[in-house]
Amino acid sequence: MIRVLVPVFLALVVACGGSGGKVDQAVAIAKELREKPDEAEKILGAHQMTAEQWETLMYEIADDPAMAEQFEAGLQKK
Amino acid sequence: MRTMIFHVFAIGLAAAPLAAHAAPAAGEASERAEDRRTPNERILGALTLPLKAQALRKSGVGEGEVKAGLKAAKAKKLAAGDAAELLDEAAKATRDHGPVENFGAFVQAKLDAGLRGRDLAAAIREEHAAHGKGKGKSEGKGPPEGKGPAEAKIDGPPHGGPAEGKGRASEARTTRDRTRAGPRARGPTTRARRARRPRRAMRRTTRGRTPRARRRARVRATRSRRARPPTRRAPRTRSTASRTRRPSRRPRASRATGAAAETPVSRDRKQGEEAEPESAGK
Known part of the structure; x- marks a missing residue:
């Protein structure tokens, strides 16, 4: 029983924390991009991300209203 | 005749490839425009996509429509920055003219047709102006969401007075209200x-x-x-007739004695009967 529950619990934690983590990461990158728009590529590189991956992440966040709201709220915070 | 047909056929063959290349040319042009963007611009443009999607949702477009539009843009490998511009244009148009039905399908169709960038934005604007169902068209004609039809405001009592039989005749302004309000509210005949x-x-x-x-x-x-003809009275019913009936002239027989009471007629008869035996005896 425990063997079954542990993976399920871990999967739930990863799933719940995953989206929040993605949004937090996106907010952090977006804030840096706004501060230094000329160094966009460098900033993405520092976060180990390509331009395509960044675009895919933005599409993913835009598609989910909860994530989009969280992203918007995160950007408004200083 | 044969020469003419041959010439027409030859011209058609020559023109066909040109027409076939015309449609992709627009798409290629926009793709080239995308390519002209620097990586920095692409990255910064993508940053606004979630914000524009939220703006579109807030403007009144359904969640399904927003998702369909994003899906279509993603399927066509549209840059996130361009998708953001598209959504921004749609949000502005929705605010001005109201949402359109099947926004996602419309975007899909326009992307399939090869429209990108400004052309796509213009098409969205036109579609909203033509088929937008909302603010721009019905401004001032009716109440916003769920406040009842405009007709009710026109026909109803102007100052919130009662309309259904609760108020007096003076309060029920329109004929319709008076009819609803019942005989009392209708006022005097x-x-x-x-x-x-x-x-x-x-x-x-x-x-x-x-x-x-x-x-x-x-x-x-x-x-x-007084000179006016008297008003008609309601016909007398049985109950009223019995109440107002005059007492009959004929007196009732006394129950105690069982003898018939004397009336002027019976008295005369009695006297006559008494006189007859006397005369017969004589």
């Missing part, structure tokens, strides 16, 4: 109104007259009222 008229007329005319003249006017008004 025509006959009653006519009956009131002479009094009002007298009141108006007697102002500024001498007491004698006033008295005369009053008498005249009373006479004219």
Whole structure:
């Protein structure tokens, strides 16, 4: 029983924390991009991300209203 | 004739490839425009996509439509920055003209047709202007969401007065309201109104007259009222007839004695009967 529950619990934690983590990461990158728009590529590189991956992440966040709201709220915070 | 047909056929063959290349040319042009963007611009443009999607949702477009639009843009490998511009244009148009049905399908169709960038934005604007169902078209004609039809505002009582039989006739302004309100709210009948008229007329005319003249006017008004034909009364029912029946002239027989009471006629008969045996005896 425990063997079954542990993976399920871990999967739930990863799933719940995953989206929040993605949004937090996106907010952090977006804030840096706004501060230094000329160094966009460098900033993405520092976060180990390509331009395509960044675009895919933005599409993913835009598609989910909860994530989009969280992203918007995160950007408004200083 | 054969030469003509041959020439037409030859021209058609020559023109076909040109026409076939015309449609992709627009798409290629926009793709080239995308390519012209620097990586920095692409990255910064993508940053606004979630914000524009939220703006579109807030403007009143359904979640399904937003998702369909994003899916179509993603499927066509549209840059996130371009998708953001598209959504921004759609949000502005929705605010101005109201949402359109099947926004996602419309975007899909336009992307399939090869429209990108400004052309796509212009197409979205036109579509909203033509088929937008909302603010721009019905401004001032009706109430916003769920506040009832515009008709109710026109026909209903203007100052929130009662409309369904609760108020007085003066409060139920329109004919429709009066009909709904019932007989009391309808006010006095025509006959009653006519009956009131002479009094009002007298009141108006007697102002500024001498007491004698006033008295005369009053008498005249009373006479004219009396001179009118009497109003019809309701036909007498059985119950009222029994109540108002006059007592019969014939007296009832006294129950105690069982003898018939004397009436003038019976008295005469009695006297006659008494006189007959006497005459017979003689």
